[in-house]
Amino acid sequence: MWENTIPMDKARELRGKTSVILGNGAIERTFDVLEEMRKEHDFSKIIVVTGKSAYKKTGAWDQVEKALKKHHTQYVLFDKISPNPTNDEVDEAVKLALDIGANGVIGIGGGSPIDAAKIVAIMTIYPQYSTSELFDSLFEPKKALPILAINTTHGTGSETNRFAVLSITNRNFKIGIGYEFIYPKYAIDDPKLMVSLSKEQSAYTSIDAVNHVVEACTSFLTNPLVFLMAKEVIRLVATYLPQALEDGKNLKARYCLTYAAIIAGMSFDNSTLHLTHALEHPMSAINAELPHGLGLAVLLPTVIRKTYGKKAEILSEVLAPIIPELKGVPNEAERASKGMKKWLVSLGVDCTLATLGIGEENIDQLVDLVYKTPGNPLLLYCSPIPVTKALIESIYRESL
Structure with a gap:
């Protein structure tokens, strides 16, 4: 296939709503990307939004800081984003951005810092509001500061799409929003930045990408392009995730998983997600320490069992590498569910809701949050099967 012929050490530009620079060593193009950003936007006073340590551990910050200084760019660093970012963290970052009069945002990290960077880009323009007011739809933003995303994981695809997810701390809500104006202008995807991911991080992030396409290709809003992306994502993850888990420094595997995450992010940008994400968001809302990909992994076999009968032909073809x-017939839903569970276990992911500390006593709260969380009605509407309270309860119970 293509991965045996593409020169992975040469950065290539994937053009779309976001221009993605992909390749081993792509981070060395940061200076050039900043130059392009400054041609198109002011981008002279920057807030850098990132997590607590990965931006340094990966080596990304060395290149970014050097490029900023060469361009004589004023910047402030906010490195307090948590794995499940909150409105309080964003509000704190916005204060720093306002202090320097920021006219651009750089997000460094996986989906959490990049999502937070997108929201900071909005809120810096609307300082009269709080971030929680944005997620409560108390105002309608029309624009955001330009964003450069520097990705360090192969999972969310946030660097390529118009969505951002945030937890609202005082209400146990984890909410997704989407706006045309928060597509990053440029994104840098350098697989070399991902070799330090642990086995768990590697598995959980790629499982997130798998969920993106499984949901996107079975969504009520799916289209033929999404189906093609889904097939390629599953092929790449099935082939190269075991290789990355065996040897974290395998750059070919990291490149292929990075590309898989990119197009998985594009897939649900062209469709939408549904049940697995709608039910996982309440889980990580009430347990901020729960890795998003792990929560999805626990739910996915059950969601496949429930939806397979309606989408057997599509899912059988998409999931064929796993x-x-x-055969693509409705009565094999249990086989599909068990096959997915077996694959997850082979990756070292053998958890249930119970082993994550979520029990029968939590189900009523989770079901309530599924319905009350803003944004979830669209996900539920896009489910391939009718959604009822009984269905949601059964997915949680069968995942215990």
């Missing part, structure tokens, strides 16, 4: 024995 579950080759599927």
